[in-house]
Amino acid sequence: MIRKISRNILTSYYRPVEKFVKNPLGTQQKTLNYLLEHGRNTMYGTEYHFDKIAGETEFCRDVPVTSYEDLRPWLEKIIKEKQTNVLWDTPVRWFAMSSGTTEDKSKYIPVTRESLFNGSYRAGYHMLGMYAIHYPDSAFIFGKTLVLGGSQQVNQIGNGIYTGDISAIMMKNLPAPARRRRTPESIALLPDWEEKLQKLTDYAIGTDIRAMVGVPSWMLVLLKKIVEVTGRPVTDIWPQLEVFFHGGVSFLPFQEQYKKIISSERMRYWETYNASEGFFGVQFTPESKDMLLMLDNEVYYEFIPAGEWDKPHPDVIPLRDVEAGKQYAIVISTSGGLWRYKIGDTIEFTSTDPYLFKLTGRTRQFINAFGEELIVDNADRAINEACSQTRAKITEYTVAPIYFDDNNNGAHEWLIEFETTPTDIAQFTSVLDKSLKELNSDYEAKRSYNLSLGMPVIRIIEKGVFYDWMKLREKAGGQNKVPKLSNDRRFVDSIMQYIASKS
Numbered sequence: 001m002i003r004k005i006s007r008n009i010l011t012s013y014y015r016p017v018e019k020f021v022k023n024p025l026g027t028q029q030k031t032l033n034y035l036l037e038h039g040r041n042t043m044y045g046t047e048y049h050f051d052k053i054a055g056e057t058e059f060c061r062d063v064p065v066t067s068y069e070d071l072r073p074w075l076e077k078i079i080k081e082k083q084t085n086v087l088w089d090t091p092v093r094w095f096a097m098s099s100g101t102t103e104d105k106s107k108y109i110p111v112t113r114e115s116l117f118n119g120s121y122r123a124g125y126h127m128l129g130m131y132a133i134h135y136p137d138s139a140f141i142f143g144k145t146l147v148l149g150g151s152q153q154v155n156q157i158g159n160g161i162y163t164g165d166i167s168a169i170m171m172k173n174l175p176a177p178a179r180r181r182r183t184p185e186s187i188a189l190l191p192d193w194e195e196k197l198q199k200l201t202d203y204a205i206g207t208d209i210r211a212m213v214g215v216p217s218w219m220l221v222l223l224k225k226i227v228e229v230t231g232r233p234v235t236d237i238w239p240q241l242e243v244f245f246h247g248g249v250s251f252l253p254f255q256e257q258y259k260k261i262i263s264s265e266r267m268r269y270w271e272t273y274n275a276s277e278g279f280f281g282v283q284f285t286p287e288s289k290d291m292l293l294m295l296d297n298e299v300y301y302e303f304i305p306a307g308e309w310d311k312p313h314p315d316v317i318p319l320r321d322v323e324a325g326k327q328y329a330i331v332i333s334t335s336g337g338l339w340r341y342k343i344g345d346t347i348e349f350t351s352t353d354p355y356l357f358k359l360t361g362r363t364r365q366f367i368n369a370f371g372e373e374l375i376v377d378n379a380d381r382a383i384n385e386a387c388s389q390t391r392a393k394i395t396e397y398t399v400a401p402i403y404f405d406d407n408n409n410g411a412h413e414w415l416i417e418f419e420t421t422p423t424d425i426a427q428f429t430s431v432l433d434k435s436l437k438e439l440n441s442d443y444e445a446k447r448s449y450n451l452s453l454g455m456p457v458i459r460i461i462e463k464g465v466f467y468d469w470m471k472l473r474e475k476a477g478g479q480n481k482v483p484k485l486s487n488d489r490r491f492v493d494s495i496m497q498y499i500a501s502k503s
Contacts, residue, residue, distance in 0.1 A: 007136055013129030016122075020295040021354045025320050032056060032300045035333055038114075041089035044074060044339060056318055060302070065316060065331060065340045068107050075108060079161065087337025088112050096166040096276040109276045111169055115336030119297045120170055123279035126294060127245065131270055134286050140242045143210030147171060147183045148200065148219050148477075164189070166276045167214075182213075193477040201226050209238040215248035216258070217396065218477055221467065223261050234262045247272035249481050250359070250380040251289070256393050257419055273359060277343050278334055281357065290356040293319075298335040303328035304342070309363045316340075324349045327375075329363050346375070365485045369401035370410050370453045372443040374436070376484045382435035383416075389431045390422035396466040396482045400492035402457060411454040415495055417461040429458050461499070469498050 020027040036053055039045040048063045064070070077083045078092055086092075087110060094116070095108040132138055149167030164172070168189050171182065179185065187203055190196040200222055212219060223234060230237060241262065246269060251258075258269070271289045273281035278299050281291030293301065301319055306327035308314035316331055329346050333339050344364060347357045361376030368374070379399060387393060395417040402411040414432075422428040433456055437444035446453040470476045483491050 007132065007138070010128050010132035010138065010141070011136065013125040014133045015129075016296060017126050017129055017292070021292070024293075024295050024355055027295045028300060028319055029056070031296070031298060032059065032333070034298065035300055035335060038089050038335065039339070041085055042337070043077070043083070043086050044337070048339075059333075059340075060316060060318070063340050065304075065314065065342060066338075067342055071338070071341065075110065078110065079108075087339070088114070088335065090114060092337065093161060094169050095161065095163045096169055097163050098276040107276070108163065109166075110337045111166070112336050114298060115278065115334055116169065116173060119299060119335060120166070120274070120279045123274070123282065123294045123297045124170075126297075127270070127272060127282040130282055130284060130292070131243065131245075131268075135268070138242065139240065140210035141181065143208040143240055145182045145211040145213060146200070146204055146207075146209045146222075147188055148212070148214035148222055149188055166274065193471070196477065197222060197225060201229055205230055205237060208240060210240045210242050212241075212244040212246075214244075214246065215481065216244075216246050216251050216254045217249055217481065219244070219246070220254060220257060220261070220395075227261065235264045241267065243268045243270055245270045245272055247274050250376070252380045252384040253387075253394055253397070255384075256387060257395075260393070275343060275345065277332060277338060277341065278336070280330070280332075281359075284354070284356055288350075288356075290350045290358055293355040293357060295319075295355070300333040302331040302333075302340065304331060306346075309346075319355065322349050322352060322355075324352055327360060348377070361485070364487075365483060367399065367401055367412065367485050367487050369403065369487060370446050372440065372446045372453060374399075374412070374440060374443055374485060378436060378439045378443070379484055381439055382432050385435040386422075386428050386432040390424065390428045391420065392422040392428060393419040395419050395463065398466075398482055398484060398486070398491055398495070400486050400489045409450060409452060409454045411457050413457045413459065413492055415459050415461050415492060417463060417466050419463075421460065425458060425460070429456055432456055432458075461495070465495065465499060469495055472498065 032055070036050055036059070040050040053059050053062060074087055077086045084091065090112050092110045092112055094111040096111050098107040098109060147167070149165060149171055171185060171188055174182070182188070183200065183203065187196065187199045190199065204226055226237065227234060234241065241264065244267070251269060251271065268286070271283040271291055273279070273291055279297060280294055280299065282294065283289055284292040302316045303319070303322055304314045304316055309329050322328060325348065327346055327348050330343055332341055332343060342363070344362050346360045346363055348360050349355065349357045358377070366373065366375050383394065383397060397414060397416045399412050399414050402413050404410050433447070437447060466482050467476065470480060470482065486492070
C-alpha cells in the first residue's frame with residue numbers, strides 16, 4: 001500500500017509537464033505576463049518602462065540584453081545600499097555563487113523565494129515525475145539520497161544575506177520531509193571540501209543509499225574514496241542503488257568509469273540542467289539524454305543564434321522561432337530578478353515538439369584560433385569515441401590552441417588525465433582527430449593537408465593533477481568544473497606551471 005501511494009505521488013508530478021508540453025508557447029506568454037506584472041513594481045521596471053510593455057515584441061525592443069557586468073550596479077543597490085524592489089518586488093535573502101568556469105571571480109546571482117520554490121523546486125518535482133512515469137517500479141524514495149553539493153556560509157557583505165552554491169541554497173531551504181531523505185545538512189553544507197569528502201564517506205558507508213545527486217566528476221571522486229576505504233564494490237555497499245540524477249558537465253566522458261565502478265544493470269542515469277540562474281532542463285525519456293525545456297518554472301526564454309553571440313546588440317528570437325539542429329545561446333528573464341540575461345550556456349534543439357535540447361557548451365568555452373569553431377560538445381563526443389575504440393578511460397581533460405611559430409603550424413594541445421591509459425597513444429590521437437573531423441566540418445577543413453591546423457598534441461597528465469589544481473584555485477567540489485576548452489592558453493599554461501612547480 002505504501003509503495004502504491006508513493007508511486008502515485010511521484011507520477012502525479014508529471015501532470016504539470018503534460019500541460020506545458022501541450023501548450024508551450026501559451027505557457028511562455030503567461031510566464032512573461034507574470035514576470036512583467038512583478039517587474040513593474042521595481043526600480044529596473046521603472047527604468048525600462050515595464051508599464052508600457054504589453055507583450056514580447058515591446059519587451060524585446062525596449063529592454064536590453066544584459067550580462068553580469070550590466071547586472072552588477074543593480075546588485076550593489078541590494079547588497080551595499082540595502083535597497084528593496086530593485087530587480088524583483090520581494091526580498092532577496094540569498095545569492096547563488098556561480099562556479100565561475102570562465103572567470104576567476106564568482107558571480108552572485110539573486111535568488112528569491114519565488115525563483116526557488118516556483119522555479120528550482122518545481123523543476124525538481126518535474127524531474128521526479130519524468131523519471132517515475134518511465135519507471136513505475138522505482139523504490140529509491142524508500143532509502144536515502146546521497147547529495148554532493150556546494151557549501152553555504154554567511155556573507156559579510158550584508159546582515160541576513162547568505163551566499164552559496166545553488167545546490168546548497170536548495171538544500172538549506174528544503175521542506176523537512178524532503179530534507180530527511182537526503183544527506184544530513186550538517187555534512188552536505190560543510191565549506192571545507194576535504195572535510196566534507198571524509199564525512200560523506202563515513203556517512204554513506206553505513207546508509208541505505210538508493211539515489212545520488214551531483215556533478216559527475218565530483219561524485220566520481222567520492223565513489224572512488226568510498227571503494228578505497230571499504231575495499232568493497234559500490235553494488236555491495238548499496239545493493240538498492242537505483243539512479244544518479246546528474247548535471248553540471250557532460251556525462252559522456254565519465255560514463256565508462258561509472259559502468260565500471262557501479263557494475264549493476266539496474267543502475268540508471270538521468271540528465272539535468274540546473275544552473276545558478278535556474279533549473280532549465282530534465283531528461284525526457286530513458287532512450288535519449290535530450291532534455292525537455294522547463295517552461296512553467298517562472299523563466300521566460302529567448303535565444304541568440306550562433307554568429308550573434310559576441311555582438312553588442314545581437315538578434316534575439318523567442319521560443320516559437322527556434323529550429324532543430326541549430327546552436328543558440330540562452331537568454332532568460334526570471335522571478336529571481338534577471339531580465340534578458342545571458343547565462344553563457346549554448347544549446348542545440350533536437351526537437352521543437354516537444355522542445356527538447358542538448359547542452360553544447362559555453363559562449364566563452366570554444367576554440368576558434370584557426371577558424372575551426374570547436375565547441376565542448378564536439379570535444380566530449382570525440383574523446384568518448386577515442387576512449388571507446390582504445391579501451392581508455394579519462395578522468396578530466398582541457399584543451400587550448402598551440403599558436404603558429406616559425407617552425408610549426410597551429411594545433412590543439414590536449415591535457416588529459418587518464419583513469420585507464422590507452423596502450424597506443426598514437427591510435428587514440430588518430431581516432432580523436434578523425435572523430436573531430438566527422439563532427440565539425442570547419443575543423444575538418446582547417447585540418448586539410450595540415451596546412452593551418454596540425455594533428456592534436458596529447459599530453460598525459462598524472463592522476464590527481466586536475467583535482468589538486470582545482471583545489472589550489474579554491475574550486476574543488478560543488479558545481480565547479482574543469483574548463484574544457486579555452487580560446488587562449490591561460491588554463492593550460494596554469495596547469496603546466498603547477499606541474500613544473502611540483503617537480
